[in-house]
Amino acid sequence: MDIKSIEKIVSLSKRRGFIFQSSEIYGGLASTWDYGPLGVEMKNNIKNLWWKDMVTSRRNVVGMDAAILMHPEVWEASGHVSQFHDLMIDNKLTKKRYRLDHLLEKQPGNVLHKIANKLKIKFYKMEVHYPSIIYSKVIKTISESHEDIDLNGLGILDYYNIIKPLEGDWTVPRQFNLMLKTSLGATADSDDITYLRPETAQGIFVNFSNVVTTARQKLPFGIAQLGKAFRNEITTGNFLFRTREFEQMELEFFIYPEDAKEQLEYWSQQRLEWFKKLGVRAEKLRLRAHDKDELAHYSTACYDIEYEFPFGWSELEGIADRGTYDLDQHNKHAQKKQTYFDQVNNQHIVPSVIEASAGVDRAFLTCLVDAYHEEEVNGEQRIVLKLSPKVAPITCAVFPLVNKDGLPEISEKIFTEIQTEFSAFFDQGGSIGRRYRRQDEAGTPFGITIDHQTLEDNTVTLRDRDTMEQVRIPADQTLNKLREKIQSI
């Protein structure tokens, strides 16, 4: 795939009705996209496949669907209110942007000393970790006093890709709150501030006890949820890849803490396999363990499932060992016990959690990118989405070869029958080749064509999208054949 391929995907998405830009007639809204008629079918297919694989087919996982709006204290407890404030600082000379905490980690002692002096941090405890103390102080100053802090002239070095570190011309550190605020109630008082959830996970954690007492599950067991989440990403982009509103598929799997390592491995493999089951090419997928310094504040170990997009290897899903962090936090903040009674050892414990958190929109984009092919057929270019029949928005298209001799009537009948079970599309317009091509672009794996031979022996042709080969089958067997084909995948 060449460098322009994302643009080709965007163009195809619009042309065929997968994805439209949000509020397009008003000039669009940054990084928000709407799913069109084909897009919503495919997205639903992906979500259903996840739900089936993670919930319905497992006896130790249950589902739930929490509200997007939650009590603001949920986010105090989860750490999102304080921790989601990453400070950014730009080097105007090299045009590079850094997270301030990452940059501070790389500074030599004498520079840290100068910064500490400037911020009036005392240097008396030798064992403390100065970068984090400095970082906290900067956050405190900015958020409480709303003062800008000028870090120029202290010799802070720019380390990005530079062998000999340079001093920078730095912007003031800026704060980004990644949660979207909203206000509840018709009169917008400041007391009514709440947040659109930045992850679905907390909806699961705050319901942990409810589920334990109602679902009759024993450790280890999981709670899964699918839903929208919102983040004020600093930089959005790459089409659907990073958006402010997105949809998550999350599993929180509660375990005995000592099983964490084993369970993390298990779920990482399970989730990798799931993406393969979507039809994504295995060689474009990989499982990557996080380095220590990549880990989120709640996590002690983490794997990413990554896909090789035209813009590079990027994360589709994170499988993380969150330990007991979340339940501990809610224990503390809500002052309500978030524990599990372990009958084997006759004691209350706080279970550890393995989280598998995937982005629906990213899975969708992966399917689209992975399926996109340009081929040459008889000297003409063919664009075809080689989507798995399980995710393709239209499973089967039905065509009367010509628009007379009763062929449309027979076709309609077959179409109606297929429609009872599969997503189908009826097309009687234009040459048959043109109609096949249209469906190729939509990723429709099968096509049924009713021709003159149908009138003689009641057979129709079944066309395969990828090979373009056709076989004749009895007209009354179309539904069975489709079932067979799909089940064999």
Next chain:
RNA sequence: GCGGGUGUAGUUCAAUGGUAGAACACCAGCCUUCCAAGCUGGAUAUGUGAGUUCGAUCCUCAUCACCCGCUCCA
């Protein structure tokens, strides 16, 4: 947010300081042929807002959006 690029029809492109043209796609009709290629007709565009100008799609500014990079994450 910073730097670079881009914005004309559904898509891909063209053109011009004097109000826009093509290809493909789309719609209707004709034709009836198994892989986008026939015939006739049709609808559709200068992202938005200011400024300069007699006149702006073109020049200037702002803004919005998209793409690439920094950064972040599902």
